[in-house]
Amino acid sequence: MNARQLFLIGTLSAATALPAVAQDAVTLKIAHFLPSVAPAQQKVLQPWCEELGKASHGRIQCQFFPAMQLGGTPAQLADQVKNGVADVVWTAPGYSAGRFPAIEAFELPFTVQDATSSSRALWQYYQQHAQQEFSAYKVLAFHTDGGQAVHTSSKPVAALKDFAGLKLRTSTRLGAKTLQALGGAPVAMPPAQVTEAIAKGVVDGSLGSWELVLPTKLSEVTKFHLQPEAGAAYPTATVLMVLMNKRKYDSLPADLKALIDQTTGETMATRFGEVFDGEAAETRRRVAAEGGKITTLTAAEVATLRKATATVDAEWIKQSGERGLDGNKLLTAARALAGTNE
Template sequence: METMNIRMLIAASLTAMSFQAAAQTVTLKVAHFLPAVAPAQQKVLQPWCDALNKESRGRIACQIYPSMQLGGTPPQLVDQVRNGVADVVWTAPGYSAGRFPVIEALELPFVVTDAHTGSLAAWSFYEQHAQKEFDAFKVLAVHVDGGMALHTSKRNIQGMSDITGLKLRASGRMAAKTLAALGGSPVAMPPAQMTEAISKGVVDGAMGAWELVSPTKLDEVSRFHAEPASGMPYPATTVLTMLMNRQKYDALPADLKAIIDRYSGPPLVAEFGRVWEEEAAASRAKVKSRGNTIHQFSTAEFDAMKRATAPVEADWIKSMNDRGLDGSALAEAARDLAARK
């Protein structure tokens, strides 16, 4: 009888533990560098959080911290999620120069044509070539901004000669190298600072994705915009990632892990691409309605830019080779994946 009672107590204890595990709830601290009104939060991050909450019947919730509300600067977001200050971050690996060198292949000049195909390419490239450098994280998404246009306050850029001498905000290391190769003077600064910098004449404009135009009010301080013709690749792009603290993920019950997995990876990447394409179209329409000028580079201008930026790719390939990697193969893989429709 005593043995049976002990067994019943053990069984009851195990049942209680199983119930507690099943009922476990978690609130994810989600941080990023843009304002709360940005499409990144309103149209991707918040809907993602809402989907997790609904699918888990309230057991997964999010607290979103836009505009670096957890402190620090955008380059520190990677360390914030690694160290558990945030549970999830959306950021650009390129903000941490030299830390994620392989994924930079997608940021080489004239690789990415648009956000949709570019984001699918970025995820495929990550899976095939760049997983090792993200080992410390649970990777939820890898996508691109679709390519960066040139936005200027006073000069209508129609070719390389118009870029010469201009001080333009650049998002990261590869964009800065590309801009310098085109004759410009790159200036590093977060998106939140570039509109004021342009309005005060600190810089002449910015190299940035169309998605940034509305949330940063870039259209209010830029009269001129320049980009390749539709279907042609952009001079530069930014790779973006959504990363989760590995320990936070590993500590979750299996059913909550499964929910996060189901709403991450390819479906989340595709959603980023879709939203970025919509925002690009809306931003172009908005600047046109303000009477701003959008110039599309001619074939001759485009070819001249490609020739001028070829050394940027050559230098990157050499840097990869110096690390014991096949830089040429990585660059070729990025271009091949980005060209697929």
């Protein structure tokens, strides 16, 4: 065999190998409801994608579709990933009211005190109590927003009486029920509309995590902020999740599945928690530096608000029973894992 024949054989071998490499590569379409500057994308999901790309030698890549660029509403993200419109979504189960009842326990009043510890607790809770309702998905992570503070434009809130008639944007049905129990008037709307609604006086402010304040420019239209003291639980919180299309995951080679498994679950939940807590601290610092007034509820004041929202717990437990769930057991488990039992 001469040199020319060897060269041709080598060229053909390389050419026939190329389709196998290309076929093995995968691009994950990742969708969520916030702008691309949101910490969830910049500090968690993008670094995760970079880690996957490096560990897989480029065989896993990501394409982001923030701010609902694939169409639809935040409430439709769970269906978009289930149906394969997106491969991965970051969203809130509470946007699909009543669809994922067991996981709602972490949104009940005064269950969440920070993002890091509650996100780890939520992942454990999911594994023990809520896997069945997510059987149609490959679940990558659950986490919380760390708790929702009260952000208002012109009406400071410092005690239970100040909630009377207060119109606030709420993100979940349990957040709305909590606000009602405190005497306020909940208004549902997507995060992207909140700032404009406050500026126009449609609402007085918003219940929202500190992490959302800067990406949504909430700090530009609110002057007053209310939060519990460190170690005390917030009036409500939002559960968030990263879901993957099950068929997409099942179609991956075993080594790529292993990479995804190794970098998600409690690892990703903890990362979200740490980022959200870090963002909260930095946001509070910036808000205070820019003249915003942050009021801190004492443990005694939190206890007063907690007593006022006991009806929300009771109603949720009753509704859970009607769905065949032991609501009292779930709520007890959630607060025990989160460290917020009374």
